[in-house]
Amino acid sequence: MILADYEEESGYREARPHFSKRQRLPPVVMLCKDMMPDIRTMGESAKAFPEDIKFLSEAIVHEFGNEEYFNNALLKTFRAVVLEQPHKQPGIALLTMVLNSAKPEIGKSVLNYFFDQVQALLNSSHDSEYETKSHDTGPWDKIKLILRFISILSPMVIPDDLIELYRRLLQFAIDINNSTEKRSPLSEAIYTNTLLNIPYLFYFNSDNRASLKTLVEDVLIFVENDYKIKDSDIELLKAYNKNSPYEPVHWVTAVLPNVKDALANEMQQLSSVFLNYDSLLTQQTTIHSFNEPLNLPTLEQILPFSGLDKGFGSVDSLWKTPRYSFEVYLPNSVGPFATVIPTTTYTGMLFQDILLDIIESMEFNRLEVARQLVTIDLFFAPGIFTEPGLPVAQLLEQFEENHSGTTFKIEDLAVGAILQLTFKLPTVSQSFAYFYSLLVEICKNSPKAIAPVFGRAFRFFYNNLDKLDFELKARFLDWFSIQMGNxxxxxxxxxxxxxxxxxxxxxxxxxxxxxxxxxxxxxxxxxxxxxxxxxxxxxxxxxxxxSFIKREDLIHYYSSLFKNFQLDEDDLRNNELYFRSPSFPFYESVINILDFFHKQPDTRSIAELENILKDVADVHGSIIEDFNRFTVTLLIQAIVFCGSRSLSHANKYIDDSREELKAILAQIEVSPEVKDQWICEAVIRYWNKNSQNGYLILDSLRYNGLVSSGAVLNFSLTEQYGVNMSLVDSTSIESIFRILNELAIATDKNVEPFEYVFNRLVGAANDVVSQLNTSDAIVVPDLDQEVQATDEELPLLDLAWKYESIMGFLKSILRKYSDEFSVLTEKTITNVSQGVTHEPTKQQLNRWILEAAEL
Structure with missing residues (x-):
């Protein structure tokens, strides 16, 4: 953590309560409390930056070496900035080199400290006991960032030593890559991260630059010849199911051409990106080497961890699957220009990399992340971005007047980076709550500038909804609704x-x-x-x-419970127990049941409940169609009604009544599947106006053993009054994912529910194909084009959308639960081959099943 790490390890923080109010902290502690925050914010004011360098360097030269506490505090602060705010690295590097000029032992200490950090991270990269904190980005991401910092220090480091670091790491990436026929996540991470740092060797125009350039050219030739990029076209990971609105950029493929372009033409691209600090750089009369060579893990040690799937950090885990660009603000979307730097350039790739690191490494301080993201332009050359907050209409006017002016917007870049992580497939690196709240915070900080940026993102996703991945539609819905509510x-x-x-x-x-x-x-x-x-x-x-179902269908549900009885439709009111209406024939008995559940558990007996139900059967059984079904419906809805004030109330009543309900349900002589179906219907029909509450109540009933997870899945996947709610209702979809998520992390792994959901959806796809009566691929026109349909064509078009939704759902669960389906690969392929006659559907499913086994 960047805030006072040095205090945590020094003992002063723990000792502080023992000081009396009048007793002052030691002078060195007071000095650190004043100085270290200034180092962390250095560069945020361009005007004050030269003075900050001068003041801080003089103070550090005076203090360094006097007390271990100060030395540690300085190095830990440098490390925190380097790892958590990589856009500030050049400032820290400049300060280090100014210190090196004045007192070379400081420069040597900083260089060796960071070199030792790299070695420690390499050692931890194959340690099964390595534990990550919530904001830990992973050892390989940290190595990348430290290598970047060391590279900026090139004026004070022997060129051969620097290039040897690069050669060793790139050779390591090549060796890992060559050790397997399949794609290696770790190899691609090291390869891309290392190459991305190479231009930083030339941040300063120093005496080493010419020799460095020759050495770098040799390295690039070597890696271009020896590193073989492997195929990674995995449909399951694509954000769009068809006709993607843009061509995603594959990071591992794009990085080398981007770096070569950045170094071409006398490095003009770099001079237009990096701030020019050359005038502040003092002459580096002392050039250092590393104390010892870097000790890399052996292939035998590292290969078990090369999948980056062992929880080693949020950014490292992004490489588990192939990394592609995710775009929201497309070129020409607001005018004949781009508002985001394309990932097909070094500058675009670098900004994406830095923004993702800030978001991931500082999740413990959401407010600071929100501020840093939209001010990152302060740490790069002026002119890359337009004026902050510039409206698109005004930007368009400026572009029409001057085509050579920049059109890149920092707001688009920042929001796009957060959305890239929010919509990451197959899983997100942090909780959705963090990303959603971060977006809210950015908008709160500057609503006039950010609200239009959100609006363009909303429109983009909405316009492409028919193509968007099934799971990503749900994420978009969540984000949109949260923003609307805020x-x-x-x-x-x-x-x-x-x-x-x-x-x-x-x-x-x-x-x-x-x-x-x-x-x-x-x-x-x-x-x-x-x-x-x-x-x-x-x-x-x-x-x-x-409403979950239409009112006429709700009336039909309640009517089906009775015979020779006409219910009063006016008695069906929202969030109300119909059976306690005064017009209901035996509402007094229903009141008695409610009173029973309201009693303290130790003051009632199950015999009371049984007697009430017996009286109802004896007196009113003639108007009840199926007394077993009615009993289940009445008791479950009575419990739901008692706990309708809040979810905690519902949980309390269910917990208190669990054993009594189990005893009554055990007396009902129908199959468990039928009983479970009645329970699900009773809950969701009661909460017809708020099905989310209904599904959360079903969760509570599941946890108390009153209904099975399979029954809730079956209820959601069964068409209700002609509508497949698992395709159209968000609460039903969320319930399915919630249950499968619970089962996926359960210690007693059971893959049957995953197979069940898959087979039910395949069956639904078969039904749609049968209704469409076609052997051809089912293609639906893009909604971003003008689509027309006559009254006769509309039902067929709706069926085609239904088919696309089913296939999208299947794609999402195969990806999301690939571990579970990898166990079922052979069985699932067999079932599809035997159970699906529509050849395009069969081919698509078989491809996804095989891909799931590779994730």
Whole structure:
């Protein structure tokens, strides 16, 4: 952690409470408390930077070597900045070289300290006991950052020693790569990270530059000849299921050409990116070497860890699967220019790398991350970005006047970097809460500048919803709803009115599904539905009903419980127990059941409950269609009603009544599967207006052994009144993922539920293909193009969207639970070959199944 690491290890922090109020801390501690924060913020003010270098260097020269406490504090502060705020490395390097000129032993100490850090990280890289903290980026990412810092120190380091570091690491990457026929995540990480640092050797225009350039050219020729990039076209990892709006850039493929371009033409690209600190650099009369050669792990030691799948850090884990660019702000989206530096350039790749490191390494301080991301331009050459907060309309005007001016926006770059991590497949590196709150924080800091940036991202994802990965649609929905809730639900809904008018009669149109789920999420996020109602236009008022199933279907559900009895539809009210309505024939008995559940568990007996149910059966059994089903429905809805004030209340009533409910349910002579289905229906029908609450109650019933996980999965995957809710309702989809996530981390691993979900979805795909009656590939026109459909064509188009949703869901679960499906590879392929007759579907599924086994 960057805040006072040196205090933690010194003992002063722990000793502080023993000082009396009048007793002062030792002078060296007071000095560090004053000086180290200045080092951490150095460069944030360009005007004060030269003075900061002068003042800090003089103070450090005076103090260094006098007390171990100061030496340690200085080195630990340098390390924290280098690892957590890599954009500030050049300032720390400049300060180090000024110190080296004045007092060479300081420069030598800093160089050896960081060299030893690299060695320690290499040693830990193959240690099975290595433990990461939540903000630990991983040993290889840290090695990358320290190598970058050492490279900037090139004016005070012997060139051959520097190049030997690069050669050793790149040869290591080549050896790991050659040790396997498959792609090696660690090899690609070392290869890319090391090459990305090479231009930093030339940050300063020093006496070493000419000799360094010759040595670097030899290294680039060597690595270009010896490193073989391996195929990594994995469809499961693609953010778009079809017709991607851009061509993703493969990092390992792009890095070498980017670096070579950066070094070409007398390094003009670098001079336009790096700040020119040459005037502040003092003459380096003492040039250092490393004390000893770098000791790399053997192949035998490192290969078991080369998959980067053993929890070694958030950034290192990004390399577990092939790294591709993820773009949101495409060129020409707002005008004939780009607002984000393309990853096909060294500058674009470098900024992406630095932004991701800041986001990942400083997750413990969200406020500071939000500030650093949008001020990173201060640490690079002026002119790379436009004026902060410049509106797109004004940028377009400037571009039309001067095509040579920059159009890159720091806000687009920062938000895009966070979204890249938010939408990372197959898994995110941090919790979604961190990324979502970071986006909220950035917008709060500068709402006028950031809100339009969010708006363009919203439009981009919305326009590509029909192509976007199934799981990423859910992430987009979550992010959008959170932003809406934090900013008074304000959105220009009229932008989407055309889609609503055209497709409102469909069930599976991805844009209509998104709009419905978004409004329902917004309604759940506020206790005042008027806030949402006032924000949406007249066209969208019809989606303000958050019902899981339509009211007529709800009426049908309750009516099916009875015979020779007409229920009063007015008694079906939101979040209310229908059976306690005064017009209901035996509501007094229902009140008695509620009173029973309200009693303290030790003051009631199960006989009381049994007697109430017996009286109902004796007196009113003639109007009940199936008394077993009715008993389950009544008891479950009574418990849900008692706990309807909050989830904690619901959990309490379920916990208190668990044994009694189990005893009653055991007396009902139907199959467990049927009982479970009745329970799921009873809960979700009660919470018809808020199905999220219903599914969370089902979770509580699962944890208490009153309903099985398989039953909830079955309920979600079963078509209800002609609609597959697992494809259209976000709460149903979230429940499926929540259950599978729990099962995936369970110690007693059971792969049957994963196989069950897969087979159910395959069955649904087969049904759709049968209805479409085609042997050809099912292709749906892109919604970003003008799509028209007659009344006769609309049902077929809706079926095609349904098919795409099913296939998207299958792709997501194969990727997300690849460990579970890798055990089932042979069985799943056999089932698909035997159970799927539609050849395009069979080929697609078989490819994904094999890819899942490789993840």
């Amino acid at each position: 900013f008074n639900f304000s959105w220009k809904w009229n932008e989407w009115e055309t889609d609503s008018v055209q497709w409102c009669r469909t069930t599976y149109n991805p844009r209509v599904i998104f709009i419905k789920n978004l409004i329902r999420k917004e309604l759940r996020l506020t206790s005042n539905s008027a806030d949402v109602e006032e924000s949406v236009t007249d066209e969208f008022q019809k989606y303000m009903d958050p």
